[in-house]
Amino acid sequence: MRRLAWFALLLFPLLAIAQAIQPLPFRNHAEEVRFQHLSAELRCPMCQNETLADSNAPIAHDLRRQVFEMIQAGKTDDQIKAYLVDRYSQFVLYNPPVEPGTWLLWFGPLVLLVAGGIVVAIQVRRRARQAPAVVLPANDTEDDW
């Protein structure tokens, strides 16, 4: 509990100083959009679950400046991300990489969908076998719509 508190204490005097609004001299609109997308995909290392784009923390301010400078220097998105991961670990990526450690994350839902699909298919087939052709009324009746 105290440990949570010390981070919070740390942040307080700085909220007034650093803000997420950071005008930067982009060369064109496309560059600005690229910056916005990239900083929305990166996590502020300091904050409780905020993107680099949204965070008021001083480190977020510095990292946004860093990302901006790297964009201007012609680095690719992957290079920028790698630069940050080298210094702050995978934690700064909101988009977890696809690697054996995260297979469960990325493929779990697909596996579940397929397994569920098989169950549904079996159920439907079973019902279809049991069903004689059902006679349909010409129009929906009120209860049977």
Add this chain to the structure above:
Amino acid sequence: MIPELGQFALVLALLLAIAQGVLPIVGAWRNNAALIAVARPAAAGQGVFVFAAMAVLVYAFLSFDFSVAYVADNSNLALPWYYRVTAVWGAHEGSMLLWVFILNVWSVALAAFSRHLPDAFVARVLGVLGLIGVGFLAFILFTSNPFLRELPMPADGGDLNPVLQDPGMTFHPPVLYMGYVGFSVAFAFSIAALLGGGMEQAWVRWARPWTNVAWAFLTMGIVAGSWWAYAELGWGGWWFWDPVENASFMPWLVGVALIHAQAVTEKRGSLPAWTILLSLFAFSLSLLGTFLVRSGVLTSVHAFASDPRRGLYILGFLIVVIGGSLLLYAIRAPKVATGKPFAPLSRETGIMVANLLFTTAAAMVLLGTLFPLIGDALNLGRISVGPPYFGFLFVMLMAPAVLLLPFGPYLRWGRADGRQLTSMALRAAIAAVICAIAATIFAEGRLRAIAGVAGAVWVGAGTLAYVVKRWNEMPRGRRYPAEMAGMLLAHTGVAIFLMGVMLSESLSVERDVRLAPGQTESVGSYSFRFDGVEETSGPNWRADEGIVAVMRDGKTLTTLHPQKRTYSRGQVQTESAIDAGLFRDIYVALGEPMDATDVRGAWALRLYHKPFVRWIWLGGLFMMLGGFVAAAERRFRAKKVPAAETATTTPEASPA
């Protein structure tokens, strides 16, 4: 004295909850009419005392009773009365009391509006609700008591976090809890059905209105939270896939599946076990959400302060309630496939597929939310899962659902008419393509905008086609039964929502600019002129208020006043200024003066143009409305069980 009365009221409520939880269920089991009859009065009594406790806490806030520690921590002399009421649920203890309060609202409503149900059944339902109340009341009294005193009494209190000093906070938690907690009713119905063993099929019909209303409230609560985040917190964002948001979204997704599954079971008798399981899941996810945001297990901007002791208690409660219910399900769920048979192309199949998609989506959100924890457990390092994951997979799962949606009303029970389906599909597809072409021109080829328009028109046109069909075929007065009207409204809501999301996400423009007074910046076809900053103040804050004129084609459309507020305790908060419109929002946020010592100089500003963003919440409101309207269906309140509903077992009954 009075806070002690509040605490005493909670103790009495706990005793009554124990009575309500134990006696009627025993009575139903033993066929003891006297014990069964305890249910309604006990629920009423518990309700009275919980309402009294809540009233005491509200009074303590309104009367500045800082001798109560919770009041002292969350309010102060400068806090306006409406935010003092809001502060009642602004922190952990009060929000738990709100939880129990809402639980009692539902219990009392159920006790009052269930005269048409068999007494033994109602006894079980109220009994389950009583047991849940026992858990929460005990939790409050033993670990999270809002009535604890702080002596000596401080002269002034702390503060309600300025971020929470907003109408959104007044509205969002109670409404959200009405939904969240409301799923306890569907849960209780299912437990009662499992306990009852007789498996009267009518129980699903009785459960439907309660489930629809709870789901509608949950929809409204989520919409309110999203709108509030946009207006107050999120720099123009309206959904962050934050663990706390996910905690409310998972029950919502399962709730969607549940509403549809209940329709299948009620009308055709099929899938009773699945329907029961879904109601158990929905409420379990609500409880899980309550655990996640208070136990400290996950990081979130939203989370309440964590305390391992509280976390363990809630976990124990989860084990009893969820574990117990799932065990009961494993033992007592119907094993035999029942209900009318259906062909592969039928509404039953359609709903099963939709259920699969929504349940998988809920599982995906759960997986992503918990994965950082799994990563720690498996020593994979700190893995961070955010919008790129959730957004991507959610769209993948929902895209097939969107494609299937307009077929829904056209799929007949038992066996669908292929010709009707293709005829509707053709018309809706043509409409979608035409609009997509229009979108390609107006949206300058942006893929998401085009896809959004195409999908929304596909759903909208298909739904409209059905509206027209019913109008033509049915006599006046019987065209749109409440249940159907609700369905049509909700499906239309999906179309509106889809349009709003895709267009605003792909066409929004955001610029961070530095403007000196008098300077103008343009975003799209709008110009923003910054006219400097003035000082203003409110009840417990002072602010630098920017003056920004918004112009188009040379004419001033409006003047916006974004503020940078400093609250009485020193916290700084940005109040964005929004010019809301049905087809676009203009949003301005004030940052920092470029030179901290000169507020008369240039400032950093964030400017947004967000087309169609209101459609996101408008769509949600349509869905909510659909839920309420569907719940009003007269058939749900019928006293007699129509003969057609008695469960029919198929000739070659086989274990499901």
Add this chain to the structure above:
Amino acid sequence: MSRFLPLIGFVLLVGLFGFGIWWNTQHDQHEIASPLIDKPAPAFSLPVLNDAGRTVDKASLLGKPYFLNVFASWCIECVHEHPLLMSQMKDLGVPLVGFNYKDDPAAATAWLAEHGNPFEVIVADREGRTGIDFGVYAAPETFLIDGKGVIRYKRIGPITPDVLDNEIRPAIAALAKEGQ
């Protein structure tokens, strides 16, 4: 049998949550394990605090292990940690190098005058750029860098007596075994 699947799934979930609660009591959620452990410290060259003419770079610090302590006058927890730096840390026999992070030199000097100066030398990173290379995101943070310039240990947050005894002393002992 498939009816038991939801229950089994839930039991697994409970296990996970129980682990989560336990894990939280052992770790600070906000700590990110540094990816730089056992990797060479980034090359840096920073001016000395209040002495713009002098610079200190990584090469000049090679040869002996040292602590790099990130601090600032605006950092509240640094005040709590500082007495420990002044006493027991100084007695460890490993030099302390101060890393004044995103601070105003006058404020930093005043702060040191008030709280004491345990540092052999203090470098100033006013913009925080070198801090980024070190993966610094808050203050205080402390690195233990060995004689070859490899980061061997990082502490995020203030150094407490517990941390000193359970983490720092063993780290130094391990270095001593290597002959550093």
